[in-house]
Amino acid sequence: MSxxxxxxxxxxxxxCVAAEQAALRYGIELNRGHRARCPFHDGKDFNxxxxxxxxxxxxxxxxxxxVGFTRLLFGYQKPIEALKRLNNDFGLGLDLEAGKPxxxxxxxxxxxxxxxxxxxxxxxxxxxxxxxxxxSLDLDWVQRNLAPKTPEDEPADVWVxxxxxxxxxxxILDSFDNMTPENKLIFAIKKKEMITEYENVSRLxxxxxxRKNAA
Ligand SMILES: [Zn+2]
Numbered sequence: 001m002s003x004x005x006x007x008x009x010x011x012x013x014x015x016c017v018a019a020e021q022a023a024l025r026y027g028i029e030l031n032r033g034h035r036a037r038c039p040f041h042d043g044k045d046f047n048x049x050x051x052x053x054x055x056x057x058x059x060x061x062x063x064x065x066x067v068g069f070t071r072l073l074f075g076y077q078k079p080i081e082a083l084k085r086l087n088n089d090f091g092l093g094l095d096l097e098a099g100k101p102x103x104x105x106x107x108x109x110x111x112x113x114x115x116x117x118x119x120x121x122x123x124x125x126x127x128x129x130x131x132x133x134x135x136s137l138d139l140d141w142v143q144r145n146l147a148p149k150t151p152e153d154e155p156a157d158v159w160v161x162x163x164x165x166x167x168x169x170x171x172i173l174d175s176f177d178n179m180t181p182e183n184k185l186i187f188a189i190k191k192k193e194m195i196t197e198y199e200n201v202s203r204l205x206x207x208x209x210x211r212k213n214a215a
Contacts, residue, residue: 006080006096006168006171007168009083009094009096010067010079010083010167010168010171011164012092012094013066013067013083013086013087013092013094014053014065014066014067014164015053016090016092017066017086017090017092018050018053018054018066019050019053019054019055019064019065019066019068019069020034020050020053020055021066021090022066022069022070022073022086023036023048023050023055023069025089025090026070026073028048030050031046033046033151034049034050034051035047035048035049035050035151036048036050038057038059038060038062039073040057040060040062040072041057041059041060041062043057043059043060045059047059049151051151051155052155052160053065053066054066054163055069056147056148058149058150058151061144061145061147062143062144063143063144063147063159063163064143064163064166064167065163065164065166065167066086067079067082067083067086067167068082068143068163068166068167070082070085070086071167078170078171078174079167079168079170079171079174080096080171080174082167083096083167084096124185124188124189125181125184125185125187125188127188128176128184128187128188128195129173129176129177129184131195131198131199131202132169132172132173132176132195132198133173134202135169135198135199135201135202136166136169136170136173138201138202138205138206139161139162139165139166139169139201139205140162140166141205141209142158142159142161142162142205142208143159143162143163143166145209145212146158146159146162146208146212147159158204158205158208161201169198
């Protein structure tokens, strides 16, 4: 399974399993208003709300999708562990063991040598690492700071985007860190479009943060 199939796997899990279903499955008690006592700040009141497949706590600010919920609940280090858990517990039928994310490329050794001769591209992996890292941090900031203030509020588009992309972003960052230098370079070149998208999203979130801090 390639990196992009993994992205589809995260999406599939989110579509199949709402955060509320995961909560129920893992023993969280819900009231009739689809609310629960938040296990993340050990809340006494029903401040954890489930809506639109996601969850958010109006006291401690955690929010996310079913993968994020499962990850936090079980204290998993990596989003992929939460994905595997949901895959097993909900019988999603995803084949997550089939391949290594960095293994799928067809760049020849000769091409790599050519790339390496170019000084600008030698610095690419480091630059890409920074973009992936900032993108994850930015989405995390959005999840914590731009969640709707009350359950009745319409969620902001950027918050929904963060909800849909944070687990995958963290997965990609972790995968990237575990790639060989050659594969990092190949990733940087082949995923140029995705990396540019991440850069643009980070820039947008940076603007939101500045505006929020100034307010
Ligand atoms: Zn909470």
